Amino acid sequence: MATIQDVAKHAGVSVATVSRVLNTPSAVAEFTREKVEQAMQELDYSPSLLGRNLRNSESRMLLVLLPKVSNPFYLRIVEGIEETALDYGYNILLCQTHTKLEREKIYFNLLKNQLAAGAITMDPTISQEILSDMARQFPIVQCSEYDRDQNLSYVTIDSELAAYHVTKFLLKQGHRRIGLINVGKQFLYARDREKGYLRALKEFGVEFEEDWCYYADDVSFELGQLAMRSLLNKKKALTAVFAVSDLLAIGALKELNMQGICVPNDMAVAGFDKIDFTNMTHPTLTTVAQPTYKMGCISVDMLVKKIQGNKVEDVILEHELIIREST
Amino acid sequence: MATIQDVAKHAGVSVATVSRVLNTPSAVAEFTREKVEQAMQELDYSPSLLGRNLRNSESRMLLVLLPKVSNPFYLRIVEGIEETALDYGYNILLCQTHTKLEREKIYFNLLKNQLAAGAITMDPTISQEILSDMARQFPIVQCSEYDRDQNLSYVTIDSELAAYHVTKFLLKQGHRRIGLINVGKQFLYARDREKGYLRALKEFGVEFEEDWCYYADDVSFELGQLAMRSLLNKKKALTAVFAVSDLLAIGALKELNMQGICVPNDMAVAGFDKIDFTNMTHPTLTTVAQPTYKMGCISVDMLVKKIQGNKVEDVILEHELIIREST
DNA sequence: CTGAAAGCGCTAACAG
DNA sequence: CTGTTAGCGCTTTCAG
Numbered sequence: 001m002a003t004i005q006d007v008a009k010h011a012g013v014s015v016a017t018v019s020r021v022l023n024t025p026s027a028v029a030e031f032t033r034e035k036v037e038q039a040m041q042e043l044d045y046s047p048s049l050l051g052r053n054l055r056n057s058e059s060r061m062l063l064v065l066l067p068k069v070s071n072p073f074y075l076r077i078v079e080g081i082e083e084t085a086l087d088y089g090y091n092i093l094l095c096q097t098h099t100k101l102e103r104e105k106i107y108f109n110l111l112k113n114q115l116a117a118g119a120i121t122m123d124p125t126i127s128q129e130i131l132s133d134m135a136r137q138f139p140i141v142q143c144s145e146y147d148r149d150q151n152l153s154y155v156t157i158d159s160e161l162a163a164y165h166v167t168k169f170l171l172k173q174g175h176r177r178i179g180l181i182n183v184g185k186q187f188l189y190a191r192d193r194e195k196g197y198l199r200a201l202k203e204f205g206v207e208f209e210e211d212w213c214y215y216a217d218d219v220s221f222e223l224g225q226l227a228m229r230s231l232l233n234k235k236k237a238l239t240a241v242f243a244v245s246d247l248l249a250i251g252a253l254k255e256l257n258m259q260g261i262c263v264p265n266d267m268a269v270a271g272f273d274k275i276d277f278t279n280m281t282h283p284t285l286t287t288v289a290q291p292t293y294k295m296g297c298i299s300v301d302m303l304v305k306k307i308q309g310n311k312v313e314d315v316i317l318e319h320e321l322i323i324r325e326s327t
Numbered sequence: 328m329a330t331i332q333d334v335a336k337h338a339g340v341s342v343a344t345v346s347r348v349l350n351t352p353s354a355v356a357e358f359t360r361e362k363v364e365q366a367m368q369e370l371d372y373s374p375s376l377l378g379r380n381l382r383n384s385e386s387r388m389l390l391v392l393l394p395k396v397s398n399p400f401y402l403r404i405v406e407g408i409e410e411t412a413l414d415y416g417y418n419i420l421l422c423q424t425h426t427k428l429e430r431e432k433i434y435f436n437l438l439k440n441q442l443a444a445g446a447i448t449m450d451p452t453i454s455q456e457i458l459s460d461m462a463r464q465f466p467i468v469q470c471s472e473y474d475r476d477q478n479l480s481y482v483t484i485d486s487e488l489a490a491y492h493v494t495k496f497l498l499k500q501g502h503r504r505i506g507l508i509n510v511g512k513q514f515l516y517a518r519d520r521e522k523g524y525l526r527a528l529k530e531f532g533v534e535f536e537e538d539w540c541y542y543a544d545d546v547s548f549e550l551g552q553l554a555m556r557s558l559l560n561k562k563k564a565l566t567a568v569f570a571v572s573d574l575l576a577i578g579a580l581k582e583l584n585m586q587g588i589c590v591p592n593d594m595a596v597a598g599f600d601k602i603d604f605t606n607m608t609h610p611t612l613t614t615v616a617q618p619t620y621k622m623g624c625i626s627v628d629m630l631v632k633k634i635q636g637n638k639v640e641d642v643i644l645e646h647e648l649i650i651r652e653s654t
Numbered sequence: 655c656t657g658a659a660a661g662c663g664c665t666a667a668c669a670g
Numbered sequence: 671c672t673g674t675t676a677g678c679g680c681t682t683t684c685a686g
Contacts, residue, residue: 001439001441003662003663003664004663004664004665005663013672013673014672014673014674015663015664015665015673016665016666016672016673016674016675017671017672017673018664019664019665019666020665020671020672022664022665023665023666027671027672028671028672029671029672032671032672046436046439046440047440047663047664048381048384048440048441048662048663048664049437049440049441049442049663049664050377050380050381050384050386050441050442050662050663050664051381051662051663051664051665051678052663052664052665053377053380053381053664053678054375054377054378054380054381054662054663054664054678054679054680055663055664055665055666055677055678056664056665056678057375057377057678057679059377061420064421068406069396069402069405069406069409070402070403070406070603072399072402075396075397075399076397078396078421079395079396079397079423082396082421082422082423083423086433091420091422091437091442092420092421093388093418093419093420093421094391094405094409094419094420094421095409095418096406096409096410106413109373110376110418112328112373113373113374113375113376114328114375114376114377114679115376115377115418221603221606221607250607251607253607254607254609257609276397276548277548277577277604277607279548279581280548280577280578280580280581280604280608281607281608281609282581282584282608282609330678330679330680331679331680331681332679340656340657341656341657341658342657342658342679342680342681343656343657343658343659343681343682344655344656344657345680346680346681346682347655347656347681349680349681350681350682354655354656355655355656356655356656359655359656374679374680375678375679375680376679376680377678377679377680378662378678378679378680378681379679379680379681380662380680381662381663381664381678381679381680382661382662382679382680382681382682383662383680383681384662384663441663
């Protein structure tokens with residue numbers, strides 16, 4: 001690979017001049033510039049970002065932390081992040097944490113090592129202690145998750161309110177025995193969505209019963225099926241179920257189909273996230289749309305601002321209840 | 328951020344010694360080493376990879392090129408890539424090409440700029456000319472795609488054979504009028520899968536009719552629906568449909584559900600890829616399993632070998648016909 | 655076992 | 671407008 005030295009020699013100028021045609025072409029006489037550009041062409045020269053990055057002590061890389069890519073919820077977010085990052089001239093480093101502290105540490109080290117300029121984290125269980133500590137030193141924004149730490153910016157929706165809306169909708173339809181398929185309380189969104197669910201029940205004077213609620217260990221189709229199966233075994237039959245994630249809701253739907261229970265007549269089902277597939281299920285799934293693509297874009301906007309040393313405001317985006325056949 | 332200089336000063340040694348405790352600790356006297364390690368701790372020192380990378384003129388980054396992340400087919404591949412890369416101490420740069428030449432160029436430049444050490448490309452339409460050219464200079468492996476260029480290694484399945492198997496299976500079930508939902512012929516896998524489909528038909532003495540075949544512009548649920556709708560409008564009714572991608576098959580299934588056509592009794596449907604959703608459809612979808620996770624892992628193995636200057640053999644992995652309710 | 659010094663490729667004062 | 675030079679943080683001879 002040709003270096004800036006080679007180009008300089010070949011064009012009969014100094015390296016400074018070559019650097020100038022790269023960075024401030026207007027500061028170079030046209031004749032010289034053309035000479036240099038030709039030399040670059042002839043040598044098939046590309047400036048080494050290793051040299052440039054060291055010199056500028058910058059690196060145009062953004063860390064993107066998520067539990068695992070196989071959860072389709074993150075798809076559109078990542079798409080938005082990647083698109084926007086490119087616009088700003090940044091590239092993204094995709095990092096799966098598997099919600100393991102050990103993994104998070106490995107990846108956060110990329111910030112310390114100056115390989116990444118900032119991070120967007122979507123891991124809902126990330127250690128808040130470490131996160132706060134990192135956020136003091138490095139630009140970090142949380143996407144779809146949030147923490148009230150002053151150094152930690154976030155972009156998210158109001159999960160509590162959204163869950164309240166879904167539940168209220170089911171209540172208005174006349175449902176009184178509404179199950180909840182949730183995940184562990186270590187997830188903030190799990191706590192928030194449960195709160196919203198309970199608030200709606202209370203508002204309608206429905207007394208919550210413990211065994212309406214099932215806590216899945218993780219978010220997946222299979223666990224959604226399992227959850228539904230368990231809920232169906234309770235003494236008093238439910239007439240509706242709200243799952244805090246589409247993956248769980250789709251699994252639940254599957255189980256109902258398999259047991260020959262008619263949705264929505266015998267059981268209404270609502271999900272959360274509006275992943276693409278929810279429009280392909282049988283019946284199509286009522287769910288809460290999060291503006292995921294936009295969330296991705298905004299988190300990059302925020303992060304880049306932070307990297308540039310600007311203050312940013314947290315963002316709470318609107319959600320939308322998508323009513324379809326399953327309710 | 329503390330630099331190696333700071334640590335050296337703080338520990339009262341030279342930078343060379345600090346570097347040694349980082350890289351060849353055994354070459355440093357225990358007493359000195361401890362002193363240095365303590366200094367590192369006290370200063371919360373992390374070596375800058377910018378400096379190290381420049382010095383070593385290496386960068387432990389792998390480019391991963393795919394059309395767009397929102398196609399769930401890539402999910403498990405990327406998961407495998409990321410996992411394996413981490414094991415080798417590499418990080419991955421996720422790049423969406425949108426099958427646009429312009430994008431590919433931007434990203435391939437990261438190789439020229441020495442920011443990435445090699446690339447895994449999954450873009451089926453990438454310009455073979457550019458790709459060959461790049462492969463002459465840089466380590467590149469193709470994943471799930473292939474080209475017979477000598478510099479270009481690949482890991483894939485035998486698409487032609489897999490399509491042949493699916494079609495043969497449908498024929499054995501007694502189907503004689505089998506539709507094909509394909510994508511544009513610019514995709515190699517589209518050509519291969521069509522070949523396999525035709526070979527099976529021929530083997531069973533079935534004469535292919537032009538209007539059994541629909542070419543979608545892209546791969547998505549919606550276009551699968553559209554395709555099915557179009558196929559249903561033909562004069563002579565089909566009894567089975569083979570879609571070259573699960574996304575298309577799921578869309579087709581949806582359309583059949585909507586029109587009240589019973590699957591598999593009135594129409595059998597088979598897909599390709601075995602994405603997770605296929606087990607959640609109604610009915611569950613017959614499809615071809617590609618060992619996607621493994622493909623991801625192997626492509627990294629191959630790429631790292633190439634980076635290290637070793638020769639590698641191309642790999643063709645086994646596929647598996649997954650027979651479920653839709654046929 | 656340790657230190658001095660050179661240099662990876664680039665940019666940015668500073669001088670001319 | 672252009673060249674000289676220092677230096678970003680690190681590793682690696684080469685001496686000692």
